[in-house]
Amino acid sequence: MGMIRQQIRPTLMLVLMMTLITGGIYPLTVTGFAQVLFPYQAGGSLIEHRGQVVGSRLIGQAFRDPGAFWGRLSATAPFPYQAAASSGSNYGPLNPNLLAAARARVEALRGADPTNTAPIPIDLVTASGSGLDPHISPAAAAYQVARVARSRGLDEAVVRQLVATHTQGRGCGLLGEPVVNVLALNIALENLAGEEETSLAP
Amino acid sequence: MTTMTYLRIGVFLAALLLLVRPVGWYMAKIYQDEPAGLNRLFAPAEWLIYRGCGVRADEEMHWTTYALVILLVNAVGGLVLLLLLLLQGVLPLNPQHLAGLRPDTAFNVATSFVTNTNWQNYSGEVTMSYFSQMAGLTVQNFLSAATGMAVLVALTRGIARRSASTIGNAWADLTRGVLYILLPLAFVLALALISEGVVQTFAPYPTARLLETTTDADGHLVTEQVIALGPAASQIAIKQLGTNGGGFFNTNSAHPLENPTAFSNFLEGLAILLIPAALCITFGILVGDPRQGWALLAAMLLVFGPLLLAAVVAEQQGNPHLAALGADIAASEGQPGGNMEGKETRFGITDSALWATVTTAASNGSVNAMHDSFTPLGGLVPLFLMLLGEVIFGGVGSGLYGLLIFAIVAVFVAGLMVGRTPEYLGKKVEAFEMKMASIAILIPPAFVLIGTAAAIITPVGLDGLQDPGAHGLSEVLYAFASCANNNGSAFAGLSSDSLFYNLVGGVAMVAGRFGVALPVLAIAGSLAAKRRCLPGRARYPPTRRFLWRCWWGWCSSSGRSPSFRCWRLVPSQNI
Known part of the structure; x- marks a missing residue:
């Protein structure tokens, strides 16, 4: 017991000082450097559109309008892409709910674009791990080009070009997968429409 | 499997192997208290800590004192964390006004972070204030990692010393691990x-006006998106480096604000394996035979490689039920294909399967894809790696001391079989070491079995299951495999924030951590007291062919037939 009592004070002091160093000085120093060197990233990569915060470059949003590109399914509650409570579906591969969600997505995509009978890229019918995935694959974007162009009354080539400019290749040509940022692409579509409205005005 | 897949895995492993030697050498310098740059720079801070604690860093400790200090620091650290979590509501830096945690949840979180498990039974962004994340969880990320490294270094000293009664100073080992190894690495990684x-x-969490409105589950119109933020990077850096794994946000490293790009994913994955792998090199240097370190690392990679390929292949196969609905699951230039449920587009199949293998080979447990949604064989790989006892890389320190225990058992069994005195690195392995090794090896699986059995025969246990059928059993087995082996990843469909899982899981985590660490320290003390045997023909000294024996020991201990054909691979002049 004497041995334990002897070590109590040093223990308390060590925990206290480690809390100050690793729980105080360390995160505050990192925050300081971050705010000076990378304020945009450290603040959440927020995007403004027409003077208002409309989201983050890194956080997806739900789209159901045929004139917009749709993203991954999102399993967050109580609404999709709830960015204050990330969540995957966690459904096992045989879970009936998984198959039901995929079936509903397939029907929605086919319903919005009945002439397109191509197989649907898998990322469009599955939920992402975070429920906030901002990206889809280039194949998933290509699948939707015709529908978006038709409902917006745009030339398919224009939309395809827009997708191409919003496609990001693999990191260093090697890491990860090529992706298309859905929110950025849809904002670009909106801007395109805005410019045309302006140019059409007398 | 495309060329790109092989190339990416190759680059990852090459980067790791390039880093292990300098980092391993640096850590050896630190624990030997020799000049290595940073320890001269931060020496005043170290001196201040010893002064404040009233301890002497050069005072050698018997293994019992060493173990006592380790236990006390962990116990006090756990109590402080428990109090912080319970009182969160009245503490500062809480812009979302989050209330204190329920006592059973707080108990589970505290044990989980102290034991380096970081089993997340809570959702970070809706449960934890910035203060709890910083001053509570981050601190334990550092301290639990430093604890694992300290126990390993103590065991190493036990092997290296001759006829000694002490195994080092716990205060110095803990302090140096945090100040000179974990803090600098974490700082650089956080900024990157x-x-x-x-x-x-x-x-506070900003609110964004949605580009297109949506509706919630009750049909109400939703026009805004609240985006959870926080001091995440500082915590994520140490969560990976210290093989902790508890995420800042609920979905851990799948969350785009926690792991936004393929490059951040590469860095975080590398950070998980860096210290556990480099400690092999440190070990080799400290026992005076660097080849031993490389042999241990090679043994780890031999198990790691095939399992990694198995995970990638299984996940790339995809889910045939989704293909039947009209989905295209074939990989092409434009899409990753495969089983994308629970995976992020930017990581695709390869980086998700690579991460799953890395995070469960090491006892990290952070995830960048939802393991619960993996294909059956893809999900088996993480489960298998955890059930091996977290010794393929494993936790910082704890992985290597776990593997060394297996090596001691392998040497003992092999020595008996060929009728020679079993000996490891010049130290005789005798009854006491074998008893302690048996305890260390048997405790985690015992708690996996008891915990799983308790969960599936009680209604409170079964209530937590999400998926029907056999997959539900996997969820429970995975949970206890993860807790008792201090990994912390989950088949997250399981609702584990209930009184039952919080208490039983908490006990399993403590048993799995200290039920191994204490016997290891006892072995360290016992080995230190022994003389070093001179290598002779009458003994069984593992030499440069140690790798094969390690591999063989692993084969036999995991229930495969101990094949003499494998044994014969060892050239006879080395026996």
Whole structure:
């Protein structure tokens, strides 16, 4: 017991000082450097559109309008892409709910674009791990080009070009997968429409 | 499996192997208290800590004192964390006004972070204030990692010393691990992650006006999106480096603000394996035979490689039920294909399967894809790696001391079989070491079995299951495999924030951590007291062919037939 009592004070002091160093000085120093060197990233990569915060470059949003590109399914509650409570579906591969969600997505995509009978890229019918995935694959974007162009009354080539400019290749040509940022692409579509409205005005 | 897949895995492993030697050498210097740059720079801080604690860093400790200090620091650290979590509501830096945690949840979180498990039974962004994340969880990320490394270094000293009664000073080992190894690495990694888009701010959650409105489950119109932020990068850096794994946000490293790009994913994955792998080199240097370190690392990679390929292949196969609905699951230039449920587009199949293998080979447990949604064989790989006892890389320190225990058992069994005195690195392995090794090896699986059995025969246990059928059993087995082996990843469909899982899981985590660490320290003390045998023909000294024996020992201990054909691979002049 004497041995334990002897070590109590040093223990308390060590925990206290480690809390100050690793729980105080360390995160505050990192925050300081971050705010000076990378304020945009450290603040959440927020995007403004027409003077208002409309989201983050890194956080997806739900789209159901045929004139917009749709993203991954999102399993967050109580609404999709709830960015204050990330969540995957966690459904096992045989879970009936998984198959039901995929079936509903397939029907929605086919319903919005009945002439397109191509197989649907898998990322469009599955939920992402975070429920906030901002990206889809280039194949998933290509699948939707015709529908978006038709409902917006745009030339398919224009939309395809827009997708191409919003496609990001693999990191260093090697890491990860090529992706298309859905929110950025849809904002670009909106801007395109805005410019045309302006140019059409007398 | 495309060329790109092989190339990416190759680059990852090459980067790791390039880093292990310098980092391993640096850590050896630190624990030997020799000049290595940073320890001269931060020496005043170290001196201040010893002064404040009233301890002497050069005072050698018997293994019992060493173990007592380790236990006390962990116990007090756990109590402080428990109090912080319970009182969160009245503490500062809580812009979302989050209330204190329920006592059973707080108990589970505290044990989980103290034991380096970081089993997340809570959702970070809706449960934890910035203060709890910083001053509570981050601190234990550092301390639990330093604890694992300290126990390993103590065991190493036990092997290296001759006829000694002491195994080092626990205060010095803990302090140096944090100040000179973990803090500098974490600082650099945190800034690199922020440059990629990981958040680091104390601002409250901003609200964004949605481009297109949506509806919630009750049909109400939703026009805004609240985006959770926080001082995440500083915590994520140490969560990976210290093989902790507890995420800042609920979905851990799948969350785009925690792991935004393929490059951040590469860095975080590398950070998980860096210290556990480099400690092999440190070990080799400290026992005076660097080849031993490389042999241990090679043994780890031999198990790791095939399992990694198995995970990638299984996940790339995809889910045939989704293909039947009209989905295209074939990989092509434009899409990753495969089983994308629970995976992020930017990581695709390869980086998700690579991460799953890395995070469960090491006892990290952070995830960048939802393991619960993996294909059956893809999900088996993480489960298998955890059930091996977290010794293929494993936790910082704890992985290597776990593997050394297996090596001691392998040497003992092999020595008996060929009728020679079993001996490891010049130290005789005798009854006491074998008893302690048996305890260390048997405790985690015992708690996996008891915990799983308790969960599936009680209604409170079964209530937590999400998926029907056999997959539900996997969820429970995975949970206890993860807790008792201090990994912390989950088949997250299981609702584990209930009184039952919080208490039983908490007990399993403590048993799995200290039920191994204490016997290891006892072995360290016992080995230190022994003389070093001179290598002779009458003994069984593992030499440069140690790798094969390690591999063989692993084969036999995991229930495969101990094949003499494998044994014969060892050239006879080395026996």
